[in-house]
Amino acid sequence: MKTTTSTLVLFAAVFALVSCSSKTVEKPAMEGTxxxxxxxHHPPTVKLADPEQNQGHIGRKPRRISVAQxxxxxxxxxxxxWSQINALAATLGQADYAxxxxxxxxxxxxxxxxxxxxxREVCLATASADLNKPAPDRxxxxxxxxxxxxxxxxxxxxxxxNLSYLxxxxxxxxxxxxxxxxxxxxxxxxxARAKTINRPEQAWGAMCxxxxxxxxxxxx
Amino acid sequence: MSNHSGxxxxxxxxxxxxxxxxxxxxxxxxxxxxxxxxxxxxLAPADHCFVFAYFSGGxxxxxxxxxxxxxxxxxxxxxxxxxxxxxxxLSQDPSYPTMPIRPQGSNIAFGPAxxxxxxxxxxxxxxxxINMNTVAHEVGFRYFLTGKEPNGSAARASSTATEVVxxxxxxxxxxxxxxxxxxxxxxxxDRYGGYANALRVSSANDLLLTLAPGPTALDxxxxxxxxxxxxxxxxxxxxxxxxxxxxxxxxxxxxxVRTVLDATxxxxxxxxxxxxxxxxxxxxxxxxxxxxxxxxxSNGLPNDPRSSSAxxxxxxxxxxxxxxxxxxxxxxxxxxxxxxxxxxxxxxxxRQGWNALGDLISDFKESDHPSGGKWIDHVTILVFSEFxxxxxxxxxxxxxxxxxxSCAVVGKGVKHNHVFGASGNVGMSAGVVNYDTGLPDSKGxxxxxxxxxxxxxxxxxxxxxxxxxxxxxxxxx
Numbered sequence: 001m002k003t004t005t006s007t008l009v010l011f012a013a014v015f016a017l018v019s020c021s022s023k024t025v026e027k028p029a030m031e032g033t034x035x036x037x038x039x040x041h042h043p044p045t046v047k048l049a050d051p052e053q054n055q056g057h058i059g060r061k062p063r064r065i066s067v068a069q070x071x072x073x074x075x076x077x078x079x080x081x082w083s084q085i086n087a088l089a090a091t092l093g094q095a096d097y098a099x100x101x102x103x104x105x106x107x108x109x110x111x112x113x114x115x116x117x118x119x120r121e122v123c124l125a126t127a128s129a130d131l132n133k134p135a136p137d138r139x140x141x142x143x144x145x146x147x148x149x150x151x152x153x154x155x156x157x158x159x160x161x162n163l164s165y166l167x168x169x170x171x172x173x174x175x176x177x178x179x180x181x182x183x184x185x186x187x188x189x190x191x192a193r194a195k196t197i198n199r200p201e202q203a204w205g206a207m208c209x210x211x212x213x214x215x216x217x218x219x220x
Numbered sequence: 221m222s223n224h225s226g227x228x229x230x231x232x233x234x235x236x237x238x239x240x241x242x243x244x245x246x247x248x249x250x251x252x253x254x255x256x257x258x259x260x261x262x263l264a265p266a267d268h269c270f271v272f273a274y275f276s277g278g279x280x281x282x283x284x285x286x287x288x289x290x291x292x293x294x295x296x297x298x299x300x301x302x303x304x305x306x307x308x309x310l311s312q313d314p315s316y317p318t319m320p321i322r323p324q325g326s327n328i329a330f331g332p333a334x335x336x337x338x339x340x341x342x343x344x345x346x347x348x349x350i351n352m353n354t355v356a357h358e359v360g361f362r363y364f365l366t367g368k369e370p371n372g373s374a375a376r377a378s379s380t381a382t383e384v385v386x387x388x389x390x391x392x393x394x395x396x397x398x399x400x401x402x403x404x405x406x407x408x409x410d411r412y413g414g415y416a417n418a419l420r421v422s423s424a425n426d427l428l429l430t431l432a433p434g435p436t437a438l439d440x441x442x443x444x445x446x447x448x449x450x451x452x453x454x455x456x457x458x459x460x461x462x463x464x465x466x467x468x469x470x471x472x473x474x475x476x477v478r479t480v481l482d483a484t485x486x487x488x489x490x491x492x493x494x495x496x497x498x499x500x501x502x503x504x505x506x507x508x509x510x511x512x513x514x515x516x517x518s519n520g521l522p523n524d525p526r527s528s529s530a531x532x533x534x535x536x537x538x539x540x541x542x543x544x545x546x547x548x549x550x551x552x553x554x555x556x557x558x559x560x561x562x563x564x565x566x567x568x569x570x571r572q573g574w575n576a577l578g579d580l581i582s583d584f585k586e587s588d589h590p591s592g593g594k595w596i597d598h599v600t601i602l603v604f605s606e607f608x609x610x611x612x613x614x615x616x617x618x619x620x621x622x623x624x625x626s627c628a629v630v631g632k633g634v635k636h637n638h639v640f641g642a643s644g645n646v647g648m649s650a651g652v653v654n655y656d657t658g659l660p661d662s663k664g665x666x667x668x669x670x671x672x673x674x675x676x677x678x679x680x681x682x683x684x685x686x687x688x689x690x691x692x693x694x695x696x697x
Contacts, residue, residue: 051460051463055463056460056463057463057464058460058463061464061466062461062462062464062466062467063466064466064470088429090420091419091420091426093414093417102409104409104414104417105414106413106414106415106417107414107466107469107470107473108414108415108473109397109398109430109473109476109477109480110398110419110430111473112470112473112474112476112477113430113434113477113480114429114430116434116474116477117429117434117435117436120434120436120437120438121434121435121436124436124438176455176457178455179455182449182452183449186445186446186448186449189445190442190445193439193441193442193445194439194442197439199439202438202439202442205438206438206442206445206446209438209446210446210449210450213474215462215466215467215470215471218470219466219467219470
């Protein structure tokens with residue numbers, strides 16, 4: 001009985017060895033990285049850092065946009081420039097290579113304050129101008145049908161569609177459904193208030209300010 | 221029994237908490253007491269503040285910190301002493317003494333142009349006989365500003381104010397919104413993060429732009445909606461993106477903006493108007509206007525620092541006392557490069573700056589600091605110029621550039637009523653001293669701006685190793 005059991009164990013071990021060795025052994029991923037999806041025809045991709053093994057980090061450290069990037073971003077997203085950006089460039093961190101030899105991209109009170117000021121100036125001007133433009137020429141709500149400058153008449157779907165469009169325009173990123181729904185709720189309240197005070201430009205203007213002062217606009 | 225007592229105590233505490241919350245809400249008009257207290261706490265002044273006061277153009281130290289007795293240094297002895305005080309040339313204005321001033325009890329003699337600054341001998345050290353190693357404006361100025369001799373005329377290190385903020389700011393619990401403020405003066409940062417950069421302003425309006433709400437306002441209800449939206453929880457993706465804290469840093473900065481705007485700090489800097497100010501603020505501003513003798517400047521506004529040295533001093537005091545800044549560098553007086561000017565021009569331009577500084581120190585001596593003691597116990601002031609002027613008067617009636625300099629260090633961290641070093645009695649040559657005593661010593665060593673800056677930093681408990689010199693023990697308080 002004892003001999004039979006030993007023979008069975010030995011047989012099982014040999015079988016297991018043969019079946020393992022017949023398998024293709026996959027090369028393990030580099031430690032601390034995640035495997036990327038092989039797209040075949042694309043050049044080799046860089047493996048993503050595994051956040052669990054990198055103190056919760058993934059990818060490189062985010063950075064604040066420089067003054068030159070801010071200047072271009074404002075112009076690209078709204079089609080107009082903030083009138084004070086050159087006057088405040090040094091304060092926002094732009095190097096003059098005489099007294100300041102390195103660009104500061106520090107996120108501090110002064111940057112946050114002046115970005116807020118700039119966003120207000122540019123967004124409200126853009127929203128005001130959009131009210132008088134035909135739909136395709138508008139920046140902030142190109143596909144919105146406006147009735148008597150009243151944005152409270154917009155359907156939920158139209159609001160969400162325009163918010164999704166603005167998210168891509170300002171951040172280059174899509175909204176998550178939950179966040180978009182939350183912003184849509186805020187927009188409805190803002191639009192109602194804008195109608196009450198007869199300042200229709202503040203409806204999408206305020207949302208533009210929210211997009212432009214969001215970390216996703218100021219960092220990359 | 222004990223249970224009963226505990227219950228009673230709890231009820232009493234609960235009642236007091238409720239009462240204080242009610243009182244807070246009533247007194248501060250809708251702002252909860254907690255919010256008010258947090259706001260006040262968030263803008264508490266720094267425990268140790270610094271002022272770097274620059275006299276632009278190269279000052280005549282015979283008129284301020286390194287005077288000579290004109291009865292000893294007479295025109296007849298010029299060939300021997302190479303020094304001419306020239307105080308008699310100020311006699312057109314009888315307000316100028318024709319002899320050095322030594323207030324009662326003072327160990328320090330001052331020149332005739334120091335005005336009210338001399339009254340504060342009891343809280344300062346004067347350093348004489350500093351070797352500047354240069355007679356070029358940019359070089360001397362940047363040397364004193366950084367404590368490191370420039371490369372050519374290019375600054376070779378951070379400004380001392382930047383060094384101070386760079387080292388202290390990360391450790392501060394209550395971070396000032398504009399820790400490093402520079403009025404009409406250069407500032408350098410070669411090794412610290414952007415938090416240490418000076419907010420460089422050329423006028424009060426630049427500062428007001430930071431402290432006041434932007435010119436484009438939204439409806440208050442819409443404003444509230446935006447604020448609420450910003451306070452919403454973020455998604456998992458956003459949390460991952462913020463794993464290194466940049467987004468949090470940005471959001472903190474925005475909260476700080478809100479705190480600054482809610483505190484309406486800008487109104488404290490608008491000395492020209494009290495319209496719309498609460499009674500307490502209006503009274504405080506009126507007291508500031510009276511203390512500093514603010515007058516309407518050339519642009520019609522008394523609060524523009526270009527308009528007068530007094531307005532600049534008032535801005536320094538306000539920025540520090542309101543917790544806006546920890547370090548303020550300021551161009552206190554200008555028009556001192558008097559190669560062709562008269563002694564009186566030099567004295568008049570200097571005296572404006574000295575009087576303003578005197579008023580600033582009076583303010584610091586009389587005002588209580590929130591952490592105890594007077595403000596003068598919590599502030600260090602370095603008063604400097606890029607170099608001095610020649611001890612002899614040139615053919616054009618002015619004085620040229622001279623390599624030996626002096627400076628004053630006031631307040632915390634230095635000895636009081638004290639003179640460190642001396643310039644020579646022949647041609648006011650640079651001194652050599654015993655570093656431990658500050659007394660002239662033929663076997664001693666020369667001392668440079670590096671030593672003065674290292675002493676200030678060491679006295680504040682900061683790392684001064686970048687200076688590559690040891691602090692002057694004979695100057696440290």
